[in-house]
Amino acid sequence: MSASIVGWAHSKFGKLGDQTLEELIVTVARDALEHAGLEASDVDEIVLGHFNAGFSAQDFTASLVLQADDGLRFKPATRVENACATGSAAIRQGLRAIDAKAARIVLVVGAEQMTTTPGPEIARNLLKASYLPEEGDIPGGFAGVFGKIASAYFQRYGDQSDALARIAAKNHKNGAKNPLAQMQKDLGYEFCREESERNPYVAGPLKRTDCSLVSDGAAAIVLADTQTSLSMKRAVAFRANEHVQDFLPMSKRDILAFEGCAEAWKRALGNAGVKIDDLSFVETHDCFTIAELIEYEAMGLARPGEGARVAEEGQTEMGGRLPVNPSGGLKAKGHPIGATGVSMHALSAAQLTGEAGGIQVPDAKLAGIFNMGGAAVANYVSILERIK
Numbered sequence: 001m002s003a004s005i006v007g008w009a010h011s012k013f014g015k016l017g018d019q020t021l022e023e024l025i026v027t028v029a030r031d032a033l034e035h036a037g038l039e040a041s042d043v044d045e046i047v048l049g050h051f052n053a054g055f056s057a058q059d060f061t062a063s064l065v066l067q068a069d070d071g072l073r074f075k076p077a078t079r080v081e082n083a084c085a086t087g088s089a090a091i092r093q094g095l096r097a098i099d100a101k102a103a104r105i106v107l108v109v110g111a112e113q114m115t116t117t118p119g120p121e122i123a124r125n126l127l128k129a130s131y132l133p134e135e136g137d138i139p140g141g142f143a144g145v146f147g148k149i150a151s152a153y154f155q156r157y158g159d160q161s162d163a164l165a166r167i168a169a170k171n172h173k174n175g176a177k178n179p180l181a182q183m184q185k186d187l188g189y190e191f192c193r194e195e196s197e198r199n200p201y202v203a204g205p206l207k208r209t210d211c212s213l214v215s216d217g218a219a220a221i222v223l224a225d226t227q228t229s230l231s232m233k234r235a236v237a238f239r240a241n242e243h244v245q246d247f248l249p250m251s252k253r254d255i256l257a258f259e260g261c262a263e264a265w266k267r268a269l270g271n272a273g274v275k276i277d278d279l280s281f282v283e284t285h286d287c288f289t290i291a292e293l294i295e296y297e298a299m300g301l302a303r304p305g306e307g308a309r310v311a312e313e314g315q316t317e318m319g320g321r322l323p324v325n326p327s328g329g330l331k332a333k334g335h336p337i338g339a340t341g342v343s344m345h346a347l348s349a350a351q352l353t354g355e356a357g358g359i360q361v362p363d364a365k366l367a368g369i370f371n372m373g374g375a376a377v378a379n380y381v382s383i384l385e386r387i388k
Contacts, residue, residue: 001226001237001238001239001385001387002095002098002099002225002226002238003094003095003098003099003223003224003225003226003229003237003238004223004224004226004229004235004236004237004238004387004388005221005222005223005235005236005238005345005346005349005384006036006038006222006223006224006228006229006232006233006234006235006236007032007033007034007035007036007037007038007221007222007234008032008035008036008219008220008221008222008345008346008349008350009027009028009029009030009031009032009034009035009219009220009346010028010180010217010218010219010220010343010346010347011024011027011028011180011217011218011219011339012179012180012182012217013180013181013182013213013215013216013217013333013334013336013339013343014115014182014215014216014217014334015115015182015215015216016113016115016216016217017115017116017216019113019216020113021056021058021061021064021111021112021113022058022064022067024111024113024216024217024218025048025061025064025065025067025068025109025111025218026064026065026067026068027068027218028109028111028218028219028220029065029068029069029072029107029109029220030068030069031220032107032109032220032221032222033068033069033107033222035222036222036224036232036233037232037233038105038222039071040068040069040070040071040072041071042105043071043072043075043105043106043107043222044075044076044097044102044103044104044105044106045075045076045077045078045094045097045102045103045105045106045107046062046065046066046072046075046076046077046078046106046107046108046109047077047078047079047080047090047091047093047094047097047106047107047108047109048061048062048064048065048077048078048079048080048090048108048109048110048111048338049079049080049081049086049087049088049089049090049091049108049109049110049111049338049339049341049342050079050081050086050110050111050112050338051081051083051084051086051112051337051338052081052112052338053125053126053128053129053337054117054121054124054125054128055112055113055114055116055117055122055125055337056113060079061079061111062077062078062079063077065077065107065109072107078093080093081338082373082378083129083337083373083374083377083378084129084285084287084335084337084340084371084372084373084374084378085285085340085341085371085372085373085378085379085380086110086337086338086340086341086373087110087219087338087339087340087341087342087343087344087345087371088243088341088342088344088345088369088371088380088382089243089341089373089378089380090108090109090110090338090341090342091108091221091223091241091341091342091345091382092241092243092380094106094107094108094223095223095238095241098223098224098225101225104224104225104228105222105223105224105225105228106222106223106224107220107222107223108220108221108222108223108342109218109219109220109342110218110219110220110338110339110340110341110342110343111217111218111219111336111338111339112215112216112217112218112336112337112338112339113216113336114214114215114216114336114337115214115215115216116216122141122214123140123141123142123143124141126141126142126337127141127142127145129142129373129374129377130142130145130248130250130374130375131248131249131250133249134249134250134251135249135250139203140202140203142287143202143203143206143211143288144203144204145250145375146203146206146287146288146290146291146375147202147203147204147205147206148203148204149250149255149256149290149291149294149375150164150203150204150205150206150210150288150290151204151205152255152256153256153290153293153294154205156256156305157305157308159205160205160290160293160308161193161205162193162308162312163293163307163308163311163312164192164205164206164210164289164290164293164311165189165192165193165209165289166189166192166311166312166314167286167289167292167293167311167316167331168187168192168209168210168289168331169186169187169188169189169191169192170311170316170317170324170325171286171292171325171328171329171331171332172185172186172187172188172192172209172328172331172332173186173317174318174325174326174327174328174329174332174359175327175328175329175331175332175333176328176332177328177358177359178327178328178332178333178358178359179357179358180327180333180347181327181328181332181333181334182213182215182217182332182333182334183213183328183332183333183334184332187209191209192207192209192210195207206288206289206290209289209331210288210289210290211287211288211331212286212287212288212329212330212331212334212335213330213331213332213334213335214334214335215334215335215336216336217334217336217339217343218336218339219339219342219343219346220342220346221342221345221346221349226387229387229388230387230388232388233388234353234386234388235386235387235388236348236349236352236353236384236385236386236387237384237385237386237387238382238383238384239271239272239273239274239366239383239384239385240267240268240269240270240271240272240381240382240383241268241380241381241382241383242264242267242268242271242380242381242382243264243378243379243380244260244261244263244264244267244379244380245260245377245378245379246259246260246376246377246379247377248374248377250375253376255375255376256294256304257294257297257298257304258294258295258297258298258376258379259298259376260376260377260378260379261294261295261298261299261370261372261376261379262297262298262299262300263379264370264379264380264381265298265299265300265368265370265381267381268368268381268382268383269300269383271383272383274366274383275300276299276300276301276322276368277321277322278366279322279366279367279368279383280323280351280352280361280363280364280365280366280367281322281323281324281326281348281351281361281364281367281368282299282316282322282323282324282325282367282368282369282370283324283325283326283327283329283344283347283348283367283368283369283370284299284324284325284329284368284369284370285330285340285370285371285372286325286329286330286331287330287335287372289331291372292324292325292329292331293307293308293311294307294376295307295370296310296311296316296324298376299368299370301315301316301321301322318361323361326351326356326359326360326361327343327344327347327359328359340371341369341371341380344369344371345369345382345384347359348367348369348382348384349367349384351364351367352364352365352366352367352384352385352386353386365385365386366383366384366385367382367383367384367385368381368382368383368384369381369382369383369384
């Protein structure tokens with residue numbers, strides 16, 4: 001445990017066209033430092049997670065964090081990117097700086113503004129996170145990629161529509177209690193299960209309620225080395241932080257196994273010295289409901305092809321065996337690409353310090369976080385525990 005989260009901030013996610021990308025970044029950077037009780041001059045390094053891929057005309061964005069406070073001037077600042085896992089990639093870079101003793105305090109910001117981009121362009125931008133020579137012509141953009149995965153899963157293991165609807169309904173129920181979520185409405189199982197004018201099929205067997213939301217938003221965390229963090233108001237330590245990168249082409253992998261996800265969980269749980277059932281809750285990457293279903297199997301809650309049972313028995317609901325996505329997940333909270341991984345860590349830290357409000361998991365002690373870039377290509381798992 002070389003580093004801890006000692007402060008955080010989180011914007012509301014949603015259609016935030018009245019704020020610029022710069023304003024989103026600046027606000028969470030300032031608020032995270034204030035939450036940590038630190039000054040800008042205390043920061044040794046800055047890491048910005050920003051996917052962009054055409055969402056922002058301003059492409060060179062690392063120094064936008066400096067706009068938060070003149071005291072950040074001349075601090076090292078780097079933008080990192082790893083598709084939908086960009087936020088977790090930024091956190092990992094901050095952790096590695098602390099591990100190397102190159103920094104004592106690191107400010108990590110994740111941000112994206114997507115909704116000001118026209119719909120067809122959004123689809124093209126997101127599809128850039130797939131292997132274009134083989135997957136670039138899949139209809140429906142990235143939804144089409146996961147629609148293809150869902151169709152293949154259904155073909156191998158049977159129709160999973162009931163389970164996918166359970167997952168969507170669970171996450172919307174949780175998101176209804178999260179004031180930061182883009183969609184704060186409990187849609188219910190029946191609405192998520194049935195095709196309708198308001199819930200049409202989007203790609204393959206995936207309906208609109210199976211797909212995460214196009215979002216704007218930002219989140220920030222402050223990392224500190226263990227010795228420093230123990231002198232601060234709060235400290236949520238990394239018991240483990242793992243990154244596993246897999247092949248980009250789906251054709252080179254069993255895409256229904258999410259092998260990189262499984263390996264990242266195996267390494268993280270092993271390094272933390274815990275088992276999956278030791279965790280109090282998990283925030284996982286439900287870009288599409290089929291992803292969360294397969295992730296149940298990859299994290300060890302079910303054997304291959306049996307993730308539906310986990311969903312249908314309510315094991316991952318609040319109060320169940322292992323609550324998954326108490327925040328509402330990407331499905332309800334929203335998925336501003338560069339912000340997502342940072343958001344997951346900020347809200348998990350809030351859970352562990354009892355600051356999660358209406359989405360609080362009672363007596364939360366250990367958090368598991370899985371953030372994924374592409375179709376299980378970039379895989380990041382963190383295990384968090386409060387130490388102060």
